[in-house]
Amino acid sequence: MMRRSAYASKKTGQPNSTNPISCSPSDIFRTASSKASSKEMERIDNLFYSFANRSSGMIDPEGIETLCSDMEVDHTDVRILMLAWKMKAEKQGYFTLEEWRRGLKALRVDTVSKLRKALTELEKEVRRPSNFVDFYSYSFCYCLTEEKQKSIDIESICQLLDLVLGSQFRAQVDYFIEYLKIQSDYKVINLDQWMGFFRFCNEISFPDLSNYDPDLAWPLVLDNFVEWMQAKQS
Amino acid sequence: MENKAIGLDKGWDYMQKGITKLKRILEGLPEPPFTSEEYMMLYTTIYNMCTQKPPHDHSQQLYDKYREAFEEYISSTVLPSLREKHDEFMLRELAKRWANHKVMVRWLSRFFHYLDRYFIARRSLPTLNEVGLTCFRDLVYQEVHAKVKDAVITLIDRALLKNVLDIFVEIGMGKMDRYEDDFEADMLQDTGAYYSRKASSWIEEDSCPDYMLKSEECLKKERDRVSHYLHSSSETKLSEKVQNELLVAYANRLLEKEHSGCRPLLRDDKVEDLSRMYRLYCKIPQGLDPVANIFKPHITAEGTALVQQAEDATSNQASSAPGVQEQVLIRRTIELHDKYMAYVTDCFQNHTLFHKALKEAFEVFCNKTVTGNSSAELLATFCDNILKKGGSEKLSDEVIEETLEKVVKLLAYISDKDLFAEFYRKKLPRRLLFDRSANDDHKRSILTKLKQQCGGQFTSKMEGMVTDLTLARENQANYEDYLRSNSAAHPGIDLTVTVLTTGFWPSYKSFDLNLPAEMVKCVEVFKGFYETKTKHRKLTWIYSLGTCHINGKFEQKIIELIVSTYQAAVLLLFNASDRLSYSEIMAHLNLTHDDLLRLLHSLSCAKYKILSKEPNTKTISHGDYFEFNSKFTDKLRRIKVPLPPVDERKKVVEDVDKDRRYAIDAALVRIMKSRKVLGHQQLVSECVEQLSRMFKPDIKAIKKRMEDLITRDYLERDKENQNMFRYLA
Numbered sequence: 001m002m003r004r005s006a007y008a009s010k011k012t013g014q015p016n017s018t019n020p021i022s023c024s025p026s027d028i029f030r031t032a033s034s035k036a037s038s039k040e041m042e043r044i045d046n047l048f049y050s051f052a053n054r055s056s057g058m059i060d061p062e063g064i065e066t067l068c069s070d071m072e073v074d075h076t077d078v079r080i081l082m083l084a085w086k087m088k089a090e091k092q093g094y095f096t097l098e099e100w101r102r103g104l105k106a107l108r109v110d111t112v113s114k115l116r117k118a119l120t121e122l123e124k125e126v127r128r129p130s131n132f133v134d135f136y137s138y139s140f141c142y143c144l145t146e147e148k149q150k151s152i153d154i155e156s157i158c159q160l161l162d163l164v165l166g167s168q169f170r171a172q173v174d175y176f177i178e179y180l181k182i183q184s185d186y187k188v189i190n191l192d193q194w195m196g197f198f199r200f201c202n203e204i205s206f207p208d209l210s211n212y213d214p215d216l217a218w219p220l221v222l223d224n225f226v227e228w229m230q231a232k233q234s
Numbered sequence: 235m236e237n238k239a240i241g242l243d244k245g246w247d248y249m250q251k252g253i254t255k256l257k258r259i260l261e262g263l264p265e266p267p268f269t270s271e272e273y274m275m276l277y278t279t280i281y282n283m284c285t286q287k288p289p290h291d292h293s294q295q296l297y298d299k300y301r302e303a304f305e306e307y308i309s310s311t312v313l314p315s316l317r318e319k320h321d322e323f324m325l326r327e328l329a330k331r332w333a334n335h336k337v338m339v340r341w342l343s344r345f346f347h348y349l350d351r352y353f354i355a356r357r358s359l360p361t362l363n364e365v366g367l368t369c370f371r372d373l374v375y376q377e378v379h380a381k382v383k384d385a386v387i388t389l390i391d392r393a394l395l396k397n398v399l400d401i402f403v404e405i406g407m408g409k410m411d412r413y414e415d416d417f418e419a420d421m422l423q424d425t426g427a428y429y430s431r432k433a434s435s436w437i438e439e440d441s442c443p444d445y446m447l448k449s450e451e452c453l454k455k456e457r458d459r460v461s462h463y464l465h466s467s468s469e470t471k472l473s474e475k476v477q478n479e480l481l482v483a484y485a486n487r488l489l490e491k492e493h494s495g496c497r498p499l500l501r502d503d504k505v506e507d508l509s510r511m512y513r514l515y516c517k518i519p520q521g522l523d524p525v526a527n528i529f530k531p532h533i534t535a536e537g538t539a540l541v542q543q544a545e546d547a548t549s550n551q552a553s554s555a556p557g558v559q560e561q562v563l564i565r566r567t568i569e570l571h572d573k574y575m576a577y578v579t580d581c582f583q584n585h586t587l588f589h590k591a592l593k594e595a596f597e598v599f600c601n602k603t604v605t606g607n608s609s610a611e612l613l614a615t616f617c618d619n620i621l622k623k624g625g626s627e628k629l630s631d632e633v634i635e636e637t638l639e640k641v642v643k644l645l646a647y648i649s650d651k652d653l654f655a656e657f658y659r660k661k662l663p664r665r666l667l668f669d670r671s672a673n674d675d676h677k678r679s680i681l682t683k684l685k686q687q688c689g690g691q692f693t694s695k696m697e698g699m700v701t702d703l704t705l706a707r708e709n710q711a712n713y714e715d716y717l718r719s720n721s722a723a724h725p726g727i728d729l730t731v732t733v734l735t736t737g738f739w740p741s742y743k744s745f746d747l748n749l750p751a752e753m754v755k756c757v758e759v760f761k762g763f764y765e766t767k768t769k770h771r772k773l774t775w776i777y778s779l780g781t782c783h784i785n786g787k788f789e790q791k792i793i794e795l796i797v798s799t800y801q802a803a804v805l806l807l808f809n810a811s812d813r814l815s816y817s818e819i820m821a822h823l824n825l826t827h828d829d830l831l832r833l834l835h836s837l838s839c840a841k842y843k844i845l846s847k848e849p850n851t852k853t854i855s856h857g858d859y860f861e862f863n864s865k866f867t868d869k870l871r872r873i874k875v876p877l878p879p880v881d882e883r884k885k886v887v888e889d890v891d892k893d894r895r896y897a898i899d900a901a902l903v904r905i906m907k908s909r910k911v912l913g914h915q916q917l918v919s920e921c922v923e924q925l926s927r928m929f930k931p932d933i934k935a936i937k938k939r940m941e942d943l944i945t946r947d948y949l950e951r952d953k954e955n956q957n958m959f960r961y962l963a
Contacts, residue, residue, distance in 0.1 A: 150945055217915075217959070220938050220941060223934065
């Protein structure tokens with residue numbers, strides 16, 4: 001589950017004390033870079049405020065849409081979700097100043113055009129196996145809008161699956177979505193089942209499903225899915 | 235005796251005379267036996283020669299000469315006599331020579347006894363006895379034992395054999411190795427070959443029972459051999475050999491014989507042959523496994539055939555009353571069980587292997603569904619029928635008791651025991667409430683039996699129900715007293731009330747039926763009475779279980795109608811109106827469509843048409859009109875107008891499923907709480923085991939409950955190993 005990680009702001013600049021006596025080239029460099037970094041921070045903040053809602057002090061869904069159209073990216077594009085991940089954004093559809101700063105600093109961008117270019121790199125980064133699991137689980141939690149909500153309805157899950165895994169595991173996603181829509185055992189999917197599906201895509205050979213063992217601890221919905229697939233295939 | 239020392243030669247000469255005399259006696263030549271004087275002299279000669287002072291102490295030489303005496307005799311006389319004879323004659327001669335030799339050893343060692351006492355003891359040399367026997371062994375036995383063995387194996391004369399075989403034993407001088415190596419090994423091999431030959435021809439020609447008879451005889455014969463002339467240590471080895479050749483080697487062929495093997499024997503109830511089979515194979519390790527492996531599928535097949543019969547019969551005869559075939563099935567299953575249990579106890583001597591086979595076989599077919607009903611339900615219905623007043627046959631008390639016991643035994647094989655409990659629990663109230671005269675003792679006894687089988691939890695509610703009734707009778711008596719003392723309060727109608735404790739009885743829907751005015755008064759009066767007894771209880775009236783006796787004044791005659799309370803409520807409406815529509819009746823009574831349809835159907839479209847319906851169709855529709863059918867009559871003065879009960883099966887199954895979900899949850903939490911971390915498969919199998927007393931949980935159901943527990947934060951999946959789960963406190 002997503003926790004609000006206290007993101008201690010790392011000081012990228014060095015302590016400002018510049019002792020004239022021991023001033024070395026590295027000190028000069030540091031000073032310059034810290035000046036530059038504070039300038040960057042200013043630009044990032046300004047960019048934030050250009051999209052943020054005046055009264056709430058956050059970028060709201062409208063603001064995000066504006067940002068997306070400025071970047072010429074569709075707001076349902078998976079890269080926006082990836083951006084949210086990079087920011088460790090907590091609430092779907094909203095970015096706080098802190099989250100904005102976090103994301104843009106990490107990407108080292110401070111303008112819209114730079115941000116747009118950075119999205120390609122970001123996608124590569126997210127798709128690295130070491131990061132993808134984290135992104136995958138983040139995307140589920142990001143969609144939990146109500147306070148005590150633990151599961152997501154089937155309709156939304158189907159959309160999310162397509163968005164997040166569609167490019168990587170097209171066949172599995174298509175079949176699974178088909179199954180989810182026609183089955184009636186489950187009205188919602190929880191995080192355990194969500195993660196289970198990712199494991200499924202990675203470990204089980206598809207579409208023959210030859211190495212699937214229902215006696216192991218796979219979530220029941222996947223057992224049923226496999227049965228359905230096998231019935232279809234015979 | 236002279237004091238002069240005896241010279242060796244002289245002394246020996248004297249001894250030699252004695253030895254020669256002995257030999258002659260042994261040879262059977264005419265020779266008077268030794269007198270005690272002669273004996274004394276011989277002994278003393280040795281004594282003297284040994285006690286003389288050196289160099290006249292001839293102990294060593296005497297010791298050597300002792301041996302030489304044997305050697306000489308053996309080489310000159312014994313061996314030649316043996317060599318010239320063969321077979322049985324040789325054996326006879328050998329026996330004689332051995333006996334003689336033993337005598338010779340005995341006598342000579344007596345003569346030379348003094349050597350034993352001092353010379354031999356001091357020098358730790360072999361005793362005289364040993365020396366004597368060793369001579370025979372080294373000279374005679376070594377040479378002849380092979381021939382002897384061959385002769386023995388082919389021989390028939392037992393007494394002689396025994397004597398000869400004793401040689402093998404005794405020559406070992408305390409150890410059995412001579413007997414085992416030189417004789418027994420070959421004997422066993424030979425016996426094996428003999429029986430192997432016999433077996434290979436018998437298995438072709440003989441039927442299984444005949445073959446078994448012959449095997450039994452052979453084993454007996456071999457045992458006799460042992461007791462008559464073989465050494466007892468051979469018995470087990472011999473039996474094993476024979477069993478091996480006759481029974482183990484051909485086990486499969488024997489048991490699988492098409493017309494006479496194990497299966498046909500079971501089919502034809504050949505009890506004796508089966509007992510023999512058991513006797514023969516029980517001594518062989520794992521010998522009974524193949525028999526049990528035929529026993530089990532045989533029972534399973536017969537049981538499954540019964541189930542199939544019932545299925546076919548029900549689908550073919552649409553006219554037979556529903557449930558009849560199923561009841562027949564249960565009865566036949568009980569009979570099957572009795573039959574094969576008898577086999578297990580009698581033929582198979584109560585061996586656990588066969589108990590297990592019986593149990594597993596029954597578990598297979600007892601859990602098959604028949605015509606859509608689970609066996610648990612059928613069993614519950616069967617019990618119900620037995621216990622109902624009258625039931626399907628009038629049975630005596632003992633028979634009822636016995637049958638109930640057998641039913642409970644069958645219950646052990648059914649995996650959905652909780653389903654049986656639920657069905658039984660649903661049928662019990664009806665029986666209890668409507669069949670007052672049925673035997674109380676039976677009710678109690680079956681509950682005791684069920685309690686023993688399945689635990690107290692199973693039967694606690696049922697026991698509660700039975701107790702309630704006893705209390706209700708008392709209560710009714712008190713109510714009647716109350717009425718007598720407050721005659722003004724009497725409602726005008728006789729009312730009998732049974733008060734039930736909610737927790738024990740199945741939940742009944744109680745509708746807000748608009749009671750006829752007459753009945754309302756009754757209810758009020760009873761409430762008044764009840765409040766005098768206890769203030770803290772709330773009464774909820776279940777009209778669906780009530781019965782009413784109503785007099786119908788028809789044109790021809792007055793007929794007493796026994797109907798349910800609901801039906802009575804409908805009928806009483808017609809006291810005030812001649813003709814009522816469906817919707818009017820509905821409005822008056824405040825019932826649901828489903829219930830009203832059933833009610834009106836039972837009064838106007840079934841066997842007794844108390845009400846006439848317009849239009850006169852077979853089914854009730856919302857636009858129908860009803861009138862009191864004054865023309866109705868029947869030859870009886872009192873009739874029961876039945877109201878078919880709602881099919882509860884679905885509800886029962888639903889209730890059981892719900893209870894099972896809770897049970898699985900509880901089991902899972904219990905297990906995880908104590909283990910903290912557990913692998914998936916282990917968790918599942920422990921859960922199944924814990925619940926097995928009541929039902930066999932579906933693996934999918936367990937998985938679903940686990941998912942639910944994960945969502946409710948009782949469990950979590952381990953991060954590293956997705957097949958492990960952790961308990962979250």
